Amino acid sequence: MKQQIIVSGLGGQGALTITRVLAEAAAALDLEVLTSETHGMAQRGGTVISMIKVGPFRGPLIPPGGADVGLFLALKNLAVHRSYLKADAAVFVNSPVPGDFQNIDAQGLARELGAAVAANLILLGYAAGKQALFCDPELLEQVIREKTPERFREMNLKAFQQGMASAK
Amino acid sequence: MMESESLKDKKLQRILMGNEAMARGLIEAGVTLAASYPGTPASEILQAVPGFARETGVALHAEWSVNEKVAFETALANSMSGRRSAVSMKQVGLNVASDPFMRSAYLGVKGGLVVIAADDPGPHSSQTEQDSRFFAMFAKIPVLDPSSPREAKSMVGQALRVSEKYEIPVMLRPTTRVCHARQNVPLFRPQNLERPARFEKNPGRWCATPQYLRELHRLLNKKIADMAAEEEFFPILTPGDDTFPGVCIIASGVALAHTWDLLEEMDLLRRLDLYQVTMPYPLHRDFISHIKSRYQKVLVLEETYPVIELQLVLDQVQGRINRAVPGEGELTPEVIRRVLEGFLNLPAAAAPTLPGGEATRPTLCAGCAHRAAFYAIRETFPEDIFPSDIGCYTLGLNLGAVDTCHCMGAGISQAAGFYHTYAAAAEKVPAIVATIGDSTFFHAGIPALINAVLHGARIMVVILDNSTTAMTGHQPTPEQGMTAAGGQAHPVHIADLVKACGVGFLKEADPYDIPGFVSLLKEADAYCRGENGGVAVLIAKHFCILDREARKSQEILEMCVTEDCTGCRHCLDEFECPALSLDEATYQVVIDRARCIGCGVCVHVCPAGAITASPKKEQ
Numbered sequence: 001m002k003q004q005i006i007v008s009g010l011g012g013q014g015a016l017t018i019t020r021v022l023a024e025a026a027a028a029l030d031l032e033v034l035t036s037e038t039h040g041m042a043q044r045g046g047t048v049i050s051m052i053k054v055g056p057f058r059g060p061l062i063p064p065g066g067a068d069v070g071l072f073l074a075l076k077n078l079a080v081h082r083s084y085l086k087a088d089a090a091v092f093v094n095s096p097v098p099g100d101f102q103n104i105d106a107q108g109l110a111r112e113l114g115a116a117v118a119a120n121l122i123l124l125g126y127a128a129g130k131q132a133l134f135c136d137p138e139l140l141e142q143v144i145r146e147k148t149p150e151r152f153r154e155m156n157l158k159a160f161q162q163g164m165a166s167a168k
Numbered sequence: 169m170m171e172s173e174s175l176k177d178k179k180l181q182r183i184l185m186g187n188e189a190m191a192r193g194l195i196e197a198g199v200t201l202a203a204s205y206p207g208t209p210a211s212e213i214l215q216a217v218p219g220f221a222r223e224t225g226v227a228l229h230a231e232w233s234v235n236e237k238v239a240f241e242t243a244l245a246n247s248m249s250g251r252r253s254a255v256s257m258k259q260v261g262l263n264v265a266s267d268p269f270m271r272s273a274y275l276g277v278k279g280g281l282v283v284i285a286a287d288d289p290g291p292h293s294s295q296t297e298q299d300s301r302f303f304a305m306f307a308k309i310p311v312l313d314p315s316s317p318r319e320a321k322s323m324v325g326q327a328l329r330v331s332e333k334y335e336i337p338v339m340l341r342p343t344t345r346v347c348h349a350r351q352n353v354p355l356f357r358p359q360n361l362e363r364p365a366r367f368e369k370n371p372g373r374w375c376a377t378p379q380y381l382r383e384l385h386r387l388l389n390k391k392i393a394d395m396a397a398e399e400e401f402f403p404i405l406t407p408g409d410d411t412f413p414g415v416c417i418i419a420s421g422v423a424l425a426h427t428w429d430l431l432e433e434m435d436l437l438r439r440l441d442l443y444q445v446t447m448p449y450p451l452h453r454d455f456i457s458h459i460k461s462r463y464q465k466v467l468v469l470e471e472t473y474p475v476i477e478l479q480l481v482l483d484q485v486q487g488r489i490n491r492a493v494p495g496e497g498e499l500t501p502e503v504i505r506r507v508l509e510g511f512l513n514l515p516a517a518a519a520p521t522l523p524g525g526e527a528t529r530p531t532l533c534a535g536c537a538h539r540a541a542f543y544a545i546r547e548t549f550p551e552d553i554f555p556s557d558i559g560c561y562t563l564g565l566n567l568g569a570v571d572t573c574h575c576m577g578a579g580i581s582q583a584a585g586f587y588h589t590y591a592a593a594a595e596k597v598p599a600i601v602a603t604i605g606d607s608t609f610f611h612a613g614i615p616a617l618i619n620a621v622l623h624g625a626r627i628m629v630v631i632l633d634n635s636t637t638a639m640t641g642h643q644p645t646p647e648q649g650m651t652a653a654g655g656q657a658h659p660v661h662i663a664d665l666v667k668a669c670g671v672g673f674l675k676e677a678d679p680y681d682i683p684g685f686v687s688l689l690k691e692a693d694a695y696c697r698g699e700n701g702g703v704a705v706l707i708a709k710h711f712c713i714l715d716r717e718a719r720k721s722q723e724i725l726e727m728c729v730t731e732d733c734t735g736c737r738h739c740l741d742e743f744e745c746p747a748l749s750l751d752e753a754t755y756q757v758v759i760d761r762a763r764c765i766g767c768g769v770c771v772h773v774c775p776a777g778a779i780t781a782s783p784k785k786e787q
Contacts, residue, residue: 079525
């Protein structure tokens with residue numbers, strides 16, 4: 001099993017949370033996992049990217065043209081980070097506007113849920129619901145339930161389930 | 169399909185960030201004192217120490233020291249007393265700690281001392297991309313170079329063991345891609361070394377005067393020579409077949425990991441000899457002749473400077489020096505791929521399409537009080553000089569209120585320098601307003617402030633006090649009086665320090681009140697230019713907006729843009745709040761409700777008075 005995933009967003013959108021959930025899911029399946037994230041100043045609203053490599057890799061970075069899946073929390077990042085995707089990659093974008101990718105208005109749905117900051121998990125739930133990830137949605141749900149700090153748990157689960165439901 | 173068992177029941181491995189993995193390694197290796205000053209990419213090391221100590225029942229002293237030099241010396245004393253110690257910092261922190269670091273090579277240690285210096289090739293979040301391995305070589309201190317979080321953790325134990333065997337500090341040099349990678353890492357039970365604290369007096373060593381140093385230097389040279397013969401540090405070979413006879417690649421750190429993945433992808437793994445160097449300095453004694461006798465063509469891949477390469481000094485070596493490897497920048501997979509193709513005479517793969525879009529630049533958070541302070545400074549002094557410093561507030565450069573950013577504490581010294589420059593040239597002295605964060609002030613601002621007062625610099629210093637070290641993840645500053653583990657410590661107050669430095673003008677205010685802050689700045693300027701003027705200090709005090717607890721005490725205002733908005737862009741260009749944007753259709757400013765925190769500061773900014781604030785109605 002080998003899968004390379006990029007998560008692209010702006011600092012504060014929760015790319016790191018998605019990254020951690022995916023990494024925990026891989027470990028729960030006894031798979032090797034390496035991730036890479038953006039820290040420091042760029043986290044103050046700048047462009048950020050995380051990479052998740054599941055399977056027998058040694059380095060944490062995905063080369064251009066290497067990612068199987070792209071999760072984009074900001075539509076404008078598509079132009080910046082698209083080069084990391086394989087030609088046949090599954091691409092999911094938080095956007096009310098459709099394009100040459102699978103779109104979901106995660107931000108709008110999050111607002112409706114009263115959880116504007118949970119758009120990240122809606123997007124993840126959507127990609128999981130579309131069976132694009134290395135693991136079942138149920139496992140991701142379990143990771144979110146067990147690893148999320150209590151004050152965000154309900155909201156995060158709701159957001160993830162909303163994303164999954166939208167994939168149907 | 170997932171079985172119903174809880175994830176917590178899984179065996180003893182955990183997904184850890186490289187920094188957390190090293191912290192865990194410190195606890196497992198029996199470290200009893202860990203000190204650090206926060207800085208990307210090293211901050212999470214010490215941050216994770218108290219938690220691992222708690223969960224394993226280990227007692228140790230963990231501290232956020234006031235700066236890296238202090239951290240180093242504190243840890244050194246623990247080692248001199250026979251107990252295992254650690255100090256961690258970012259690479260430029262080692263510049264600050266260089267004085268005790270250099271001498272510690274000569275005097276050595278008793279209990280193991282691991283010096284974790286985290287490098288930032290790229291750089292992603294630093295003022296240089298310097299290579300700490302060179303610093304280790306300069307100091308004659310051995311250095312280990314991990315390629316992954318898992319390896320970084322196990323190298324912590326290795327470093328401490330070797331440190332004790334040779335009585336010398338050992339550097340562990342991870343890079344950003346190791347520090348901030350996450351990996352499943354095995355966990356072990358902490359060693360209980362049961363060592364008493366015993367400082368044994370030895371003046372010839374611990375306060376070695378010059379007469380002793382020649383002998384200590386001889387001993388140091390012997391230690392390094394002996395370490396260079398240690399079998400465990402002979403580079404690790406992954407042998408190839410006969411596809412590329414007489415050719416090898418030597419790599420270390422994360423460059424080795426990238427190279428491994430690339431060779432696999434290119435179907436070249438185990439087709440040519442690949443060496444991993446785990447200890448770049450001192451390079452194994454026999455490795456140089458080994459390479460010389462076996463290979464005609466050698467490529468060295470390492471970050472960021474040619475440390476291994478310079479020790480190999482062989483004609484057949486390609487790398488940074490002959491420009492086979494770019495002389496600057498991070499060795500990402502795409503860079504290494506081009507290098508490998510050139511080195512092995514392979515056809516170049518189709519160049520990937522380059523990123524087309526423009527990356528979004530970082531900005532101060534919505535509601536950040538630094539933005540208010542910078543705006544007030546800029547409005548008061550449109551054409552003047554603004555030296556600044558290292559932290560979130562460096563982003564004040566977006567607002568035109570930061571002209572310099574050099575190294576920790578430099579803003580105040582530079583401000584004084586600018587004053588003397590203009591004064592000595594007998595020119596009109598501009599208003600000089602230095603900005604410095606609270607943590608940076610404690611770190612390196614105080615000597616600069618004393619110096620400015622002493623030499624009569626007529627400058628303004630605005631200490632941006634948000635009661636935390638925000639950029640690196642909210643470590644406490646001395647003002648909070650809190651230990652690294654969250655316990656009670658003795659607070660040290662900025663205002664007291666400023667007064668003690670002899671500053672004649674000191675005021676404290678919340679910059680949210682922009683008109684009030686502007687009038688204070690004018691008052692400060694008048695003091696600077698007055699007959700007995702000198703340094704004027706303003707403490708701009710408002711908690712960091714990312715502090716959830718403090719936020720609870722702040723009123724949330726209902727912000728509104730009225731019809732009076734002329735679309736003049738003043739609030740967008742001069743204030744740059746991320747919650748404000750221009751609606752291209754109406755050419756009026758709109759507020760992003762998801763990002764606005766209702767601080768109300770922008771009311772003071774709109775020239776047309778078109779932004780209004782009202783108390784939020786209960787939902």
